[in-house]
Amino acid sequence: MALAFDEMKGADGQVRPAYVELATWLGEVRPDVLDYRRREAELLFRRIGITFAVYGEAEAQERLIPFDVIPRILAAAEWDTLRRGLEQRVKTLNLYLKDIYGRREVLRAGIVPDDLVFQNPVFRPEMNGQKVPHDIYVHIAGIDIVRVDADTFYVLEDNARTPSGVSYMLENREIMLRLFPELFSRHRVAPVENYPDELLATLKSVAPDTAPGDPTVALLTPGVYNSAYYEHSFLADKLGIDLVEGSDLFVKSGIVYMRTTQGPKRVDVIYRRLDDDFLDPLEFRPDSALGVAGLMSAYQAGNVTLANAVGTGVADDKAIYSYMPEIVKFYLGEEPILKNVPTWRCREAEHLAYVLDHLDELVVKEVHGSGGYGMLIGPAADKAQIAAFRTKLKLDPKNFIAQPTLALSTCPTCVEAGVAPRHVDLRPFVLTGRDKIRIVPGGLTRVALKQGSLVVNSSQGGGTKDTWVLDR
Amino acid sequence: MLSRTADNLYWLARYVERAEYLARILETTQRLTALPLAYVGESNEWVTAVATAGCSNAFFAIHDEANEDTVTDFLAFSTANPSSIRSCFEAARHNARSVRTALTVEMWEAINGTWLELRRYGNQPASREELTRFLQWVQGSSLRFDGSAYRTMLRNDAYWFSRLGVYTERADNTARILDVKYHLLLPADEHVGGPLDYFQWSAILRSVSALTAYHWVYRESVKPWLIADLLILNEQMPRSLASCCENLEQNLDRIANAYGRQGPAQRQARTIRTRLKNSRMDDIFRGGLHEFIGSFIADNNRLGAAITQQYLS
Numbered sequence: 001m002a003l004a005f006d007e008m009k010g011a012d013g014q015v016r017p018a019y020v021e022l023a024t025w026l027g028e029v030r031p032d033v034l035d036y037r038r039r040e041a042e043l044l045f046r047r048i049g050i051t052f053a054v055y056g057e058a059e060a061q062e063r064l065i066p067f068d069v070i071p072r073i074l075a076a077a078e079w080d081t082l083r084r085g086l087e088q089r090v091k092t093l094n095l096y097l098k099d100i101y102g103r104r105e106v107l108r109a110g111i112v113p114d115d116l117v118f119q120n121p122v123f124r125p126e127m128n129g130q131k132v133p134h135d136i137y138v139h140i141a142g143i144d145i146v147r148v149d150a151d152t153f154y155v156l157e158d159n160a161r162t163p164s165g166v167s168y169m170l171e172n173r174e175i176m177l178r179l180f181p182e183l184f185s186r187h188r189v190a191p192v193e194n195y196p197d198e199l200l201a202t203l204k205s206v207a208p209d210t211a212p213g214d215p216t217v218a219l220l221t222p223g224v225y226n227s228a229y230y231e232h233s234f235l236a237d238k239l240g241i242d243l244v245e246g247s248d249l250f251v252k253s254g255i256v257y258m259r260t261t262q263g264p265k266r267v268d269v270i271y272r273r274l275d276d277d278f279l280d281p282l283e284f285r286p287d288s289a290l291g292v293a294g295l296m297s298a299y300q301a302g303n304v305t306l307a308n309a310v311g312t313g314v315a316d317d318k319a320i321y322s323y324m325p326e327i328v329k330f331y332l333g334e335e336p337i338l339k340n341v342p343t344w345r346c347r348e349a350e351h352l353a354y355v356l357d358h359l360d361e362l363v364v365k366e367v368h369g370s371g372g373y374g375m376l377i378g379p380a381a382d383k384a385q386i387a388a389f390r391t392k393l394k395l396d397p398k399n400f401i402a403q404p405t406l407a408l409s410t411c412p413t414c415v416e417a418g419v420a421p422r423h424v425d426l427r428p429f430v431l432t433g434r435d436k437i438r439i440v441p442g443g444l445t446r447v448a449l450k451q452g453s454l455v456v457n458s459s460q461g462g463g464t465k466d467t468w469v470l471d472r
Numbered sequence: 473m474l475s476r477t478a479d480n481l482y483w484l485a486r487y488v489e490r491a492e493y494l495a496r497i498l499e500t501t502q503r504l505t506a507l508p509l510a511y512v513g514e515s516n517e518w519v520t521a522v523a524t525a526g527c528s529n530a531f532f533a534i535h536d537e538a539n540e541d542t543v544t545d546f547l548a549f550s551t552a553n554p555s556s557i558r559s560c561f562e563a564a565r566h567n568a569r570s571v572r573t574a575l576t577v578e579m580w581e582a583i584n585g586t587w588l589e590l591r592r593y594g595n596q597p598a599s600r601e602e603l604t605r606f607l608q609w610v611q612g613s614s615l616r617f618d619g620s621a622y623r624t625m626l627r628n629d630a631y632w633f634s635r636l637g638v639y640t641e642r643a644d645n646t647a648r649i650l651d652v653k654y655h656l657l658l659p660a661d662e663h664v665g666g667p668l669d670y671f672q673w674s675a676i677l678r679s680v681s682a683l684t685a686y687h688w689v690y691r692e693s694v695k696p697w698l699i700a701d702l703l704i705l706n707e708q709m710p711r712s713l714a715s716c717c718e719n720l721e722q723n724l725d726r727i728a729n730a731y732g733r734q735g736p737a738q739r740q741a742r743t744i745r746t747r748l749k750n751s752r753m754d755d756i757f758r759g760g761l762h763e764f765i766g767s768f769i770a771d772n773n774r775l776g777a778a779i780t781q782q783y784l785s
Binding site for chain 2 (some may be wrong): 046047223224229233236237242243244245247248258259260261262
């Protein structure tokens with residue numbers, strides 16, 4: 001594996017321009033001050049109650065995601081490229097979804113193999129020919145970006161279903177502003193605090209035509225046991241909308257209502273943080289107690305907007321991912337601004353042979369997996385793990401893709417022994433409304449706190465950082 | 473507001489109020505049982521404590537004997553008892569988390585802080601001193617929560633629903649104490665006890681934190697029928713049935729005004745209040761104190777059901 005690119009020190013060890021002030025500050029600040037602030041930050045997070053539940057860990061039912069107080073900094077020009085690339089990517093996702101559930105030109109042109117769509121468990125036949133308000137499927141996208149050198153950003157994953165993490169972007173900034181005002185005064189950091197307003201404007205803009213002038217928006221959560229529940233309540237609060245559970249809603253004559261202390265109230269837009277499977281027990285999983293019976297019929301009647309739309313999984317699936325560069329070209333006639341990580345599709349015989357020969361140097365992922373579960377990181381695995389994975393792979397090659405082990409860029413991070421470089425990724429959030437695409441400058445930076453680790457997932461011990469986009 | 477939000481606020485307040493009440497019962501029982509038998513008689517105060525908490529059946533399904541250890545565990549720490557102090561705080565925090573957006577930061581921090589602190593208390597207090605500290609802490613937590621609600625909440629339906637929870641629970645608690653101890657509160661001529669009961673009487677007052685109030689109101693030594701008067705009819709006494717009903721009626725009226733609509737809950741509250749206002753202690757004793765309290769508890773439960781029906785479901 002190549003030596004990782006450090007975002008502060010660059011390839012040649014020279015501090016890069018965006019980091020000059022931070023490097024100076026890190027040289028001045030006393031270690032005990034840094035440590036004190038770090039503990040203060042943890043206390044703040046704990047008191048506010050920002051916790052994260054980890055599935056399968058009854059003991060640590062509510063855990064804090066570790067927060068690193070050293071910000072990650074992006075220069076204005078870097079962000080500009082990212083922003084344009086993100087817009088292009090999300091525009092494509094929406095066009096692709098409209099096509100898949102409509103005319104299917106992308107399939108007829110042979111860009112994407114049919115079976116990847118029709119045999120995909122997240123493809124929703126219910127959506128065939130269904131018109132969604134303003135042709136927008138993905139209103140809120142979280143695009144995972146990794147960086148490998150000064151100029152190259154890769155899209156690692158598109159999240160077009162119910163991406164989470166934006167509350168950390170906002171809270172991290174809030175806490176940094178409280179703890180390090182002097183550091184802010186030495187930079188010109190673009191604000192992210194308008195995200196809730198942008199989100200609300202986006203959601204209102206996509207209300208169905210039958211909705212009244214000022215549409216009612218609600219956030220649908222699976223409830224307090226969901227790992228992202230804190231975020232759901234945080235966002236509902238910031239948006240000033242009701243946080244509803246399935247049992248708060250009911251459908252009558254094709255209209256969705258919520259039960260209030262003053263009787264039923266019509267709901268026009270639902271920002272749902274509930275997976276497709278659970279939305280409506282009449283259409284999907286009949287055992288779902290989290291959804292709303294009849295919701296799909298109201299949706300199909302065009303009386304309510306679901307954000308994101310139903311069936312978007314067929315756009316962000318890892319199997320589809322590898323075709324994204326061609327998909328971008330197909331719809332927009334443009335070269336992709338953000339590259340894909342080179343990807344081997346194990347469904348193709350040549351690719352599979354290569355992957356089987358190079359398991360010890362590749363990262364192999366399940367096509368439908370998420371959160372860093374069920375993957376093999378070749379260089380970090382022992383012989384037995386590789387052998388076991390080889391068997392799994394041979395049994396069902398279609399279910400896997402492989403990528404080179406990327407040398408993710410690093411950023412200075414507080415660790416036991418002081419400040420040291422750690423690997424990071426970035427999840428910016430892209431909002432698509434009827435009028436325009438909105439992206440607040442920044443996103444959630446996740447950091448692998450263990451030395452050498454490339455796994456940034458919070459469910460596996462990753463932490464977060466504030467992400468600063470410099471205004472100039 | 474969402475019915476579920478109102479429901480959560482209502483129950484959040486009830487659970488916190490109940491936790492405080494349980495702490496008071498345990499504290500007074502501890503005091504009573506510390507006295508020599510000659511002062512309090514031979515009745516088993518731990519059995520009484522369980523009855524006053526309204527969970528005799530659940531308790532004796534698990535324990536054969538009511539004594540300091542079993543009752544303290546059951547009422548304070550047990551996870552098997554859904555109404556133990558621990559369970560109340562757990563449920564309160566769970567409700568608070570569900571309606572996080574309807575709470576002020578101060579209220580959330582009060583209840584979340586209580587919950588975090590609760591985990592530091594083990595299941596068995598090492599000593600009576602530690603138990604006393606725990607019970608004091610429970611009451612302090614309830615005061616902090618109630619105070620933060622009073623000082624920081626907007627005066628809108630969210631606040632009124634949480635107040636309804638407080639007063640429904642409080643009315644029920646006071647009525648239960650009266651129900652279990654009514655035989656100690658009969659007028660002098662019917663009274664079967666004797667000087668033994670003095671400490672029982674002050675224990676009743678202490679369990680509703682009214683010992684000092686009693687002396688200010690009546691300027692007399694403790695007389696059982698006056699205790700009954702204080703806890704039932706005196707609207708100045710914050711834990712009396714009359715005061716709870718006054719508050720229930722007022723808060724329901726505020727909701728009705730804001731929503732522009734009266735309903736069964738308002739009518740039921742007004743009926744209960746009117747009945748109390750028109751009652752005199754003499755009549756209550758004549759009709760039977762026990763019967764009076766029994767019918768009050770039933771009325772109060774019906775009011776709770778009417779509130780749920782009208783707003784919370």
